Amino acid sequence: MTEIVDYGAFAGRLRAVMPRWDERPFMPPEVFAAHLADTAPRWDLLRAFQEEWGFTAPSGPPAWRREDTDEHRLYVRKLHGDVLDADDEEDMEGVDVTLPIPKAVDEWWDLPFNSFTHEARLYWTHPVWPPTVRPDPSGYGVSAGLPDDTDLTDPDGDLRVCVLMAEYQYCNEWGYAASDAALADPRLLVSDGSDEWWLQADSVTEFYVQLAAMRLPFALRPSVEVAELPPEAATRLRTTFPAMGFAGPWRELGAHTTLYGGPDVILAHDEGAADITLRAAGRTPEALLAAGTALGLDWTTEITPPRDRP
Known part of the structure; x- marks a missing residue:
């Protein structure tokens, strides 16, 4: 995997193909x-x-x-x-x-x-x-x-x-x-x-x-879960990683989750009642570690490998 995909630009990819309700x-x-x-x-x-x-x-x-x-x-x-x-x-x-x-x-x-x-x-x-x-x-x-x-x-x-x-x-x-x-x-x-x-x-x-x-990155690639995100890290998340552009937060089992993106990484931040405040997935472990560093967090020992599949 050599090409880096910047999910900070995903909102533009989404906007380019999805219905333009504002023009209706x-x-x-x-x-x-x-x-x-x-x-x-x-x-x-x-x-x-x-x-x-x-x-x-x-x-x-x-x-x-x-x-x-x-x-x-x-x-x-x-x-x-x-x-x-x-x-x-x-x-x-x-x-x-x-x-x-x-x-x-x-x-x-x-x-x-x-x-x-x-x-x-x-x-x-x-x-x-x-x-x-x-x-x-x-x-x-x-x-x-x-x-x-x-x-x-x-x-x-x-x-x-x-x-x-x-x-x-x-x-x-x-x-x-x-x-x-x-x-x-x-x-x-x-x-x-x-x-x-x-x-x-x-x-x-x-x-x-x-x-x-919401599903594939966290099942198919290395990921990290953070139960409680420090306030300063939450601020860095919003200022460093753009939202991916979906119309509403993902609502499921009390969670209100917004997806943010960066180079080869997606970060799912809950502001509802989920047990996990932040989940991050990287296309590579290096991308995941770089995202943690940008948030002021060290994920070196926290990375979970991809889920086993039949």
Whole structure:
């Protein structure tokens, strides 16, 4: 590995390919729809990021395919107009088949380089396929819908949320507004299993890039964990390492994590209720040590090697 990748410049890479929601008011609806549908550069960014941190998809089909799930089979049958029996209807109770599934959601499952479908154990989250609505009429999903005064979607539209990913115990759920389901790459929201939703990402594609950034570097490369970050080190973090540019902090299990970047290094800083305040991963041990030095910390004896993989 000879080429250094500066993740302090990652926000520019992200901004160059992700949807420009701030320009939506100045675009005709059909132009903005076409802009959202141009997802190929966003998936190229995901592929490049994965490869930079050492993930290359193995040959052969993925280990986890949406077609393998019973719910997918039921969903396709119902789309085709088949009459389901009572037990199957109960299994599909949380799915609204009248809602379209955004193009980017389907595309993610089909990516030949999708690190999740090839190696889901790197992620510790559970995909929901087909997406299920909140409030969930089946009673399984715990989150509420969006409030009447929401600014996360049209408050006069459908205030349900379609969940596509969940933390293992459903303490957090990620989904898009049902009123945005017809968009190719809608914004992604996150809940803490209660009545409140926050903006997680400016698109489905950004969400999957952010999820990869939260998982892969710390599993595939040497890393460090700091339980309590000294105040002066936290100040150096913000002034030395630029934020990576994601729309919102990563919200999971009480954590509100912002990703910062530098040469060959990513630093995940929590300002919520996580047990670990800072996690850092380097493409090389030298990059990790240099980041520690920049923070005024000596990580020489603290580095954890990459996780064993089958």
